[in-house]
Amino acid sequence: MTETASLDIPLIVSFGAPYEIALGRAPSSDERFGSFSAGLYGGPVHIRSPGTTHCLQVNFTPPGARRFFRFPLSELADRMVPLDDLADRDLLRLSDRLGEEADWETRFDIAEDFLETRLRTAPLACAATGRAYARIVASGGRVTMARIAEEAGWSRKHLAGRFREEIGCAPKAVARIVRFNRAQALASGGRERGWADIAAAAGYADQAHLVREFSELAGATPAAWLSAFR
8 A cells, every 4th residue: 555645644553463664665574563653754655564454543734743742743754653662651551552442432432532631731832833834735835935934924944944843844845745635636536637737726837747746745647646546
């Protein structure tokens, strides 16, 4: 299975065989993960399992992940990190509790209670960074970084530093993924559209630009990705 670039930051609690995961290439048996989290990555992530596996997965937005994990998201960027390596006793206890339950309804209740309590007591994130992130997403990745910095009252260098800490990557990388995900949504939305039309609607310079971005962020041509998606 291949996951394409997105703005989701997952927390995965596994109950079965481990996952073999690699960034941008085929995984090997030396790269096995049980329960883990992962930061933003500007490329495809390839996943397989040598056995039967199932898990509980929570996807966070970057601002939500920053509050939940309570450490700079630069520490997760371009990485998969086993739960044991996060040095978070509460998360380890959650994993143990979920593993003791066989009933999914109970697991969901436990996870929901944990998430609500954890986020309710979490320190507030940087509001200006959150607004800048929301602005990029709302614009479809089209707003300029100069405008974002101006609206935040920061230099572009300071903006980039805040994003690396609070979001996990530079603001331009966020905008790039937003445009890519928009193109994916347009292509898979059920309405037949040509790739040139999708490229224009998603904010790309032309179809060739779209093809290059799919190659880097999905590891496939647009047509090959859409065929696999369907």
